[in-house]
Amino acid sequence: MLVNIQGRKIEVTPALKSYALEKVSVLNKYLDGNVKVHLTISVEKKVRQRVEVSVTAKNIHLRGTEESEDMYASIDMVMDKIARQAQKVKEKKKDHHMKDPEVEAAQTIIRENADEAPVMSDDEAVSDIADSNKLALVYRSNETEKIKVAYYRSDGNIGIMES
Numbered sequence: 001m002l003v004n005i006q007g008r009k010i011e012v013t014p015a016l017k018s019y020a021l022e023k024v025s026v027l028n029k030y031l032d033g034n035v036k037v038h039l040t041i042s043v044e045k046k047v048r049q050r051v052e053v054s055v056t057a058k059n060i061h062l063r064g065t066e067e068s069e070d071m072y073a074s075i076d077m078v079m080d081k082i083a084r085q086a087q088k089v090k091e092k093k094k095d096h097h098m099k100d101p102e103v104e105a106a107q108t109i110i111r112e113n114a115d116e117a118p119v120m121s122d123d124e125a126v127s128d129i130a131d132s133n134k135l136a137l138v139y140r141s142n143e144t145e146k147i148k149v150a151y152y153r154s155d156g157n158i159g160i161m162e163s
Helices: 014-029 071-098 101-105 122-131
Strands: 002-008 036-044 048-057 060-068 136-141 147-152 158-162
Touching (some): 002 014, 014 036, 060 071
Parallel strands (some): 002 036
Antiparallel strands (some): 036 048, 048 060
């Protein structure tokens, strides 16, 4: 992580610099890789202590600005804001990667020959599907020799399709 701290109308003291670096280090748990952080610390009208932060990483740009009467409080507030933004980015990235299309595409289609379907009556097919955990059953009718499918309908009943 590359951190650049710049002061406008204020000298960046070693104590202020170490405090800012400590607060910036929180971003390590949210952002990986080549992260650049630019802090600009400024004083306006000798009262307002302003801190601007810009964070750049791969395809990520976070910005935040806070001001108060205390420089350390301004650093705290702006880094809390940036940490929340970074956390949202990490969660969004995590959710996006959970839906991996390659995993879904890894399923293979197995083609089966309909001639191998068991021969049975409609009553036997309904009884077989009701007694098992199957959602559907392909069978050959013993009366008409046609391929039929017994399946559970969305209303809870069992339907039979005929080719």
